[in-house]
Amino acid sequence: MHGMAAVVAEALRSIAPAVTLYVNDFNAPARATYRRVGFRDVDTFMSVMF
Known part of the structure; x- marks a missing residue:
């Protein structure tokens, strides 16, 4: 969970608006x-699905 939070935080900080x-x-x-x-x-x- 901490790894996912870190990746999300870095993405928001450096490359992504969301x-x-x-x-x-x-x-x-x-x-x-x-x-x-x-x-x-x-x-x-x-x-x-069909």
């Missing part, structure tokens, strides 16, 4: 980790 990611809504452990690093939900996407 850092985003996509995670499935059912992946609760990953979503909890991302929240601890500082990510937040801003939108919802739907995957369509």
